[in-house]
Amino acid sequence: MNYCSQCAQPLTVESVAGRERPVCKACGHIVFRNPVPVAVVIATLKEKILLVHRANAPLQGYWAPPAGYIEIDETLEEGAAREVQEETGYQVAIDKLLQVHSRPNTGIIFVIYQGRIIGGQPRRDEIETLDMGLFAPDQLPQQDPPIDSPEIDRWFFEVMADLLAQFEKGLDT
Ligand SMILES: [Zn+2]
Known part of the structure; x- marks a missing residue:
């Protein structure tokens, strides 16, 4: 700049x-x-959670819920649903706001929604994702925290690990 x-x-x-x-x-x-919002969606179908294997930073190579930046002409909820559709092909209904996380100097604010898959055809975004899948609480991918990675990676991992731990215990729906 x-x-x-x-x-x-x-x-x-x-x-x-x-x-x-x-x-x-x-x-x-x-x-x-100023930090910009990134919508993250905990989208479920029949008690399984939708995760994508991330092709790009942050958390490149990790499984994580669909997430992305909001465009200027949409609401957070619209952007959240659009990101899920773009990354996975699934249509989701956004049900509620779960959490908001901010951390100085990361440049972003995570806004985390809970949603339900209501349609669409599974079709992963080949640029943003390496793979995608629906995981039952006892089948979640086991992932080691990033080490020697940028702050944004470590923070995103913490936020996500916490969300997945809650999903494992059963989301309060
Ligand atoms: Zn000028």
Whole structure:
């Protein structure tokens, strides 16, 4: 982020209202760095949970619930359902908000929903996922926590491991 997104002039770092921020002296544009929401969906079908084997960072190579960024023209719930459909082909009904997690300097906020698979055809996204599957509580993939990985990986793993542990015990539906 070295050049102004508005006028392409170089940015300088200045104190703005008590906080250091990149500023464009040419046009006055101030760069605000704010975390963005990532929707995560615990989607179930007949007591099984939908997981995807992630092809990309964060948590590349791990099994995790479908997750993704929200687009500007959709609600969180719409974005959550769309991500499930794109990654797995399944249509889901979003039932309720389960949890919200934030951690400084990761750049994101996890917004976790519970949903039900109500249709669609299983068809994985070959770019985002290596594999996908529905897992019963006693068949969840056993995964070791990431070591020497970026903070975002370790945090995502913690959040996910906690969710899967809750699923194993039985989600409060
Ligand atoms: Zn500018």
